[in-house]
Amino acid sequence: MSDVVHTGGCQCGAIRFRLVGDAPDASICHCRMCQKAFGAYYAPLVAAGEAELTWTRGQLKYFHSSNHVRRGFCENCGTPMTYEAEDGIAISAGSFDEPGRLPPVVQFGAEGKIGFVDRLHELPERDTMDDIASAPFLDDIVSYQHPDHDTETWPPENNPKEDEQ
Ligand SMILES: [Zn+2]
Ligand SMILES: [Zn+2]
Numbered sequence: 001m002s003d004v005v006h007t008g009g010c011q012c013g014a015i016r017f018r019l020v021g022d023a024p025d026a027s028i029c030h031c032r033m034c035q036k037a038f039g040a041y042y043a044p045l046v047a048a049g050e051a052e053l054t055w056t057r058g059q060l061k062y063f064h065s066s067n068h069v070r071r072g073f074c075e076n077c078g079t080p081m082t083y084e085a086e087d088g089i090a091i092s093a094g095s096f097d098e099p100g101r102l103p104p105v106v107q108f109g110a111e112g113k114i115g116f117v118d119r120l121h122e123l124p125e126r127d128t129m130d131d132i133a134s135a136p137f138l139d140d141i142v143s144y145q146h147p148d149h150d151t152e153t154w155p156p157e158n159n160p161k162e163d164e165q
Helices: 031-039 115-122 134-138
Strands: 005-009 016-018 025-029 043-047 052-057 060-062 070-073 080-087 088-092 107-108
Touching: 031 043, 031 080, 043 080
Parallel strands: 025 107
Antiparallel strands: 005 016, 016 052, 025 043, 043 088, 060 070, 070 080, 080 088
């Protein structure tokens, strides 16, 4: 087994995890269950497979979406975290600190695929700060999102700006 390490967590930082070992297969699932669970057009998931998964902070809450599947989420901020069934556990890809390291290799639940998903790459693109004129509050925005790395304490006690990137 390799010692490749992936870390991640929910948006607020109450839940953190570490995944060590051969990774993991990333996928997206178009099924209607996953659309609802993620509030999204499809769900990006990373199957932990044989890698060793440790929850390093916090405890998930679960919704049993069927008799065979439960889905874990952060009860504090609502981030979808897991899909868990008899054949293993998968973690939401966007919750990884570096999701770009885990490109998806397959699509599941194709029967539920929303047609326009195949055309998303054709849409015009804008950066966040392109909208500063119509959303001037962006100018002094302060993020309360947990940073993309493990922290000793969260939220930071003294200087909240230190970790906000
Ligand atoms: Zn959270
Ligand atoms: Zn699904």
